[in-house]
Amino acid sequence: MTQRLPLIIFALVLAVIPLLPGIPPFWIVLLDNIGLAALVAMGLVLLTGVGGLTSFGQAAFCGFGAYTTAVLTTAYGVSPWLTLPASLLVSGIAAVLLGLVTVRLSGHYLPLGTIAWGIGLFYLFSKLEFLGRNDGISGIPPLSIGSFKMLSPDTIYYAIWVAVLLAALLTMNLLDSRTGRAIRALRRGHIAAEAFGVQTPRAKLLVFIYAAVLAGLSGWLYAHFQRAANPTPFGAQAGIEYLFIAVVGGAGYVWGGVLGAAIVVILKEVLQSYLPYIFGGQSQLETIVFGIMLVLLLQLAPQGVWPWLMSKLPFKPARKTPDTSVKLEHRERAPGTSSVLLHIDRARKQFGGVLAVNDVSFDVNAREIVALIGPNGAGKSTTFNLITGVLAATSGKIAVLGNEVANAPPQEVVKLGVSRTFQHVKLVPDMTVLENVAIGAHLRGNSGAISSMLRLDRTDEAKLLAEAARQIARVGLSDQIDQLAGSLSLGQQRIVEIARALCVDPMLLLLDEPAAGLRHMEKQRLAALLRQLRDGGMSVLLVEHDMGFVMDLADRIVVLDFGTKIAEGTPASIKRNPDVIKAYLGAAA
C-alpha cells in the first residue's frame, strides 16, 4: 500500500486542479498537452530506456490512432468510444508489421530504420485522399458520456489523465514482473537473457507493440481533444520531440516520461511566448534553444532529470523481502552416478580459416565435477558456447541425457537443464541482485505480459522471487540481495551469476572462470558450494585457470590446446602428463 501512496496523492492533486477557482483555462490546456505527450513518452521509456530500442517514429503511431478515429467518426458516424479499440488495434497492427522488420535490426540500424518509416508514414498521411491529404480531417465529434460532451479542455482533461495514470500503473506492474525482467535484460544484449530461456525477439516485439498502443491511445485522445487531425503533429519532428521528452525526464523511468513531458511542454510554451520579445518576431527560435538544450543535457545529465530528483530524496523506497516459504517444483533427477549426462562427440567449430574447436569429444557424468582447462585461446569458451547453443557447431554431436542438441537455440538447451555463467559477467547492472537472479527462473514461471500488468501473476511471481532469494542465500549473498548488481565487486558478480544459473534448477552447471576475481576464502567457499551441489545430484563443468582450485575440486579434467583435446583424466594423472606440461610451459630446452 505504501508504494501506491505517492501515486494516489498525485492522482488526487490532478483531480482537484481543474476545480480550483481562478485556475487559468490555459493551464488546463497545457496539462492536457502534457498528458498526451506523457502517454507517448511512457511507451518510449519502455521501448528505449528500458528495452534499448530507440525509436524516432512514435509520432507515426499517434497518427494511426488519431486518423483511425477521425475516419470512423466522420465518414462512418461510429461513436467515439467504439473507435477506441479500433484505434488501439490499428496502431497495434501497424506496430506488429513495422516491428517484425524493426526489431530484427541491430545496433544503430534500428533508430535509423525508425526515422525512415516515420518519415515515410508522415508523407503517406499527408498524401492519402481519404485522410484529407495535408488539410487532414476536421469536425471530429467530442467524447461524450450520455448527453455530457467533453468539449472544453477541462472536461477531456479527466479522460487524458485517467489514461496517463492507468498507463503508468500498468507499465510499472509490467516492469516489476517476470516479463518485465526479460524486457529490462534486453538492453544489455541478448545472449544472457536467451541463456535463461527468454525469447528476445518476442520480448522486443512486445515492447514495440506496447509503446505503439500507448502512442495510439494518445493519438485517439488528441483527435477528440483537437476535434481534428492533420499530418503535422505526426511527422519526424514530433517523433524526435517525443524521444527528447523521454531523454529529458529520464529514459529509464516511467515517471521520467511524465516529468519530461511536463518540462518540455511548459518550456516550449514559455519559449514560444517570450523568445519573440527578446529577439524580435522571428519564428522557430524555440527549436534553436531546444536543440542546444538537448545537446547540453546529454553532456551534463545524460540520465535525465527524474533519477537526479530521486537521488535527492531524503528516504529510499523500501523493498519487499520475498517470502521464501513458497516453493517451485523441482526437476526430476537421475538417481544413479554412472549415467552420461553430457555427451560430446567430435564437436568442431570453424570461424573462417580458424579452427577454434577441433573434433573434441568428452563426456560429463551425473554427479561429477569436470574441469576444462587449457592455455588462453584453447577453445574452452567456444566449447561452452557450442554446448549452450550460442554458437552452432560446424560438425559433430552434442547430446544432453541422450537428447541430441543439434544446434538448438540457447532457449531450448536451457530447457534440458543446462545453465551457465559467463566469462565476461553479463548481469543487468541497474537491476538488483534479486531481480538479476530471478531471470534465471524465467522458464519456471508462466505469467505473460497481460497478467503481469493486471497483477494476476502474484502467486507465480512470489514463487520465482522466493526461489531467487533461496539461491542467493545458498551462495552466501543474502546481505547484498537488494543492492544493484552493478555496485558489487567483480567477484561477487560472478557469484550472482552462479545463483542465477542455479535458479534454472539445472542438471548440469557450466561455469566459465567462476573463481576469477575471488579472494582465497571466497574460492574455498565456492569450492565447498560446488561439492555440495555435486553431492546433491548436480554435475558441474567448469573452465578455470586457477590450477590449485581445479586440482582440488575436479573429479576429472579435460585439457584443450589450440582447439584439440590433448589429455583427459584425474587431476593426479593430468599433473604428470607430459603433453599438458608442454602445452602450458613449452617444451623442455
Added chain:
Amino acid sequence: MNTTIMLFLLQDGITNGAIYALLGLALVLVFAVTRVILIPQGEFVTYGALSYAMLATGQVPGTARLAVAMGLVAFALDLFFARKALHARLVMRSVALNIVFPVALLGLVYALVGPHTPVAVNIALALLIVAAIGLFLYRIAFQPIAHTSVLVLLIASVGCHLALQGLGLVFFGAEGLRGPALSSAAVTAGPLRFTGQSLAVYGLTVGFIVALWLFFGYTRTGKALRATAVNRLGARLVGIRTTLSGQIAFLLASVIGAISGILIVPITTLYYDTGFLIGLKGFIAAIIGGLVSYPLTAVAAIVVGIVEAFSSFYASNFKEVIVFTLILPVLVLRSLAAPQVEEEKD
C-alpha cells in the same frame, strides 16, 4: 513510356543520385571516424548553398557571424577542459583556430562581398564558412561526449540538427533562394543535354569517391582515423590524436555538404529546411552501404536518385513514401545477412 522520357528520368535520377552519393559518402566518413550519425549533414548543404546564394546577391550571410560565435564557444570550451594544464602553445593554437580564423573570415567576407564578386571567390568564402561551422560543431557538441554510445551521439546529432535548422531560418528567411550557375557550358548527346553544372556534379562525386577510398585505404592518416572509430582508447594508446581525427572528419563532411549545396542551388530553389530531406536521402544510401562501404554507398545513392526520379514521374504524390520505404527491405536483408552480434552497450 518512350525512350526519351526514360533517358531524361535516368539523367535526372543520376544527377540527384550523385548529390546523394556525395552526402552519403560524408555520412559514412563521419560515422566511420566518430560513430556520429550526422543528421545535421543536411544543414551543411543548406548553409553552403544559401550562403553562396546570399554572397552572390552581395549580402553578408549570417552564417559568417555564426562561425565567429561558435568559435568563441569552442575557445571557451578549450580553455575550460585544459584549465588544469594551460600552457602558452595550447592557448595560442586555440586562439588561432577558434578566434583568429573565423574573425578573419568574417572580415574577409565583409571586404570582398559585393554584387560583382567573382563566382569562385563566393564559392571559396561559402566553403570556408561552412568548414568553420563544421569544425566548431564537433568541438562544441560532440567532442565532450565522444566516448558515449552511438545512441547518445545520435540524439545529440538530432539536437544539433534542430538548432542549426532554426538558425537557418533566422539567417536565410523562409523564402527559397537560387544561386547563379557555376558555368554556362553545355554538351548535347543525342536527346540529352548535359549542363556544365551536372558534369561538375558527376566529376566531383567520382573524384571524392576515389579520393576517400584512397585516403582511408592507403594513407597513414586515413588508417588512423579508422582506428579511432573502432576503439578510441586503443587508438589513443598507440598515439593517435582522437580529437583531431573527429575534427578532420567533421571538416571534410561539412565541406562535402557545402559543395553539394553549391552544386545544386543553381538547379533548384533551396529553402532553409530543404537540406534535411536531401541529407536523409544521402542517409538512405549510406545505410544501404552499411555505413562502411564507399563504393556501395555511391551505387545505392544513384539507385535512390533514379527511384526518386521515376516515382516522381509515375506517382509524384508518393515520391517520398516510396523513397523512404525503400530502406526497409534493405535493412531487413542486411539484418538477415549479418546475424546480430553481441555488443556491450553503455
